[in-house]
Amino acid sequence: NAGVMQNPRHLVRRRGQEARLRCSPMKGHSHVYWYRQLPEEGLKFMVYLQKENIIDESGMPKERFSAEFPKEGPSILRIQQVVRGDSAAYFCASAPGLNTEAFFGQGTRLTVV
Amino acid sequence: AQTVTQSQPEMSVQEAETVTLSCTYDTSESDYYLFWYKQPPSRQMILVIRQEAYKQQNATENRFSVNFQKAAKSFSLKISDSQLGDAAMYFCAYRSANSGTYKYIFGTGTRLKVLA
Numbered sequence A: 001n002a003g004v005m006q007n008p009r010h011l012v013r014r015r016g017q018e019a020r021l022r023c024s025p026m027k028g029h030s031h032v033y034w035y036r037q038l039p040e041e042g043l044k045f046m047v048y049l050q051k052e053n054i055i056d057e058s059g060m061p062k063e064r065f066s067a068e069f070p071k072e073g074p075s076i077l078r079i080q081q082v083v084r085g086d087s088a089a090y091f092c093a094s095a096p097g098l099n100t101e102a103f104f105g106q107g108t109r110l111t112v113v
Numbered sequence B: 001a002q003t004v005t006q007s008q009p010e011m012s013v014q015e016a017e018t019v020t021l022s023c024t025y026d027t028s029e030s031d032y033y034l035f036w037y038k039q040p041p042s043r044q045m046i047l048v049i050r051q052e053a054y055k056q057q058n059a060t061e062n063r064f065s066v067n068f069q070k071a072a073k074s075f076s077l078k079i080s081d082s083q084l085g086d087a088a089m090y091f092c093a094y095r096s097a098n099s100g101t102y103k104y105i106f107g108t109g110t111r112l113k114v115l116a
Helices: none
Strands: A005-007 A010-013 A019-024 A031-037 A043-050 A053-056 A065-068 A075-079 A088-095 A108-112 B003-005 B010-014 B019-021 B024-026 B032-039 B046-052 B064-069 B074-079 B088-096 B104-106 B110-115
Touching: A005 A088, A010 A019, A019 A088, A019 A108, A031 A075, A031 B104, A043 A065, A043 A075, A043 B104, A075 A088, B003 B088, B003 B104, B010 B019, B019 B110, B024 B074, B032 B064, B032 B074, B046 B064, B046 B074, B074 B088
Parallel strands: A010 A108, B010 B110
Antiparallel strands: A005 A019, A019 A075, A031 A043, A031 A088, A043 A053, A065 A075, A088 A108, B003 B024, B019 B074, B032 B046, B032 B088, B064 B074, B088 B104, B088 B110
16 A cells, blocks of 8 residues: 655746645545645644545635645645745645544655745 | 644754653643654654553553653653664644544654764
8 A cells, every 4th residue: 555645756946836736645545634844844734625625724825825635636735826935845644534643745845946 | 722842943862872852732622642753854754653642551662652741731752772763853743633623733843863
């Protein structure tokens, strides 16, 4: 059973471009969380999704950021018109159900130049 | 809102010695989980140990053990017989066990250096 797969591992974008980060959860997992880690900081919750539904987006910036978890395919975290402050490591975690332990991917490091 | 505090930005330990990393948290909930994660330079978040709040017995995993003091809201990690491979960032995390709030809340981390 492969772990949580995130791609790309590294992503470089120029200011104003769009960044799309992908997360394939573990097999059988229908719950996905996205976290952001700024340099020298802990992980901060962004959004929690179940298949086709956003359950909790209280940690997501109101503008430029969106997330989806379609019925088929990976979960996508999309950042439009990136700015330097978006540079961070973005982690995805998946879980098989409610109130179950989540497993983390290796993260995507986004660098905005 | 729940918070997790790690007051030691960096710690050092001699190889084969024992080190304790501190973590305190704040919550009004009675049912929750606590975790320690290790993050090496590869960035992978590796679960080291977990503790259910309703269990009084401290969790242990080989060389890793916790001192869970629920009344004091303290959750420290003890690493015995430290090895060079233990060098990493260590994050303490809290997760509610209540419906609808399953997100993890992380501390700011402690960087552990292991000296040969």
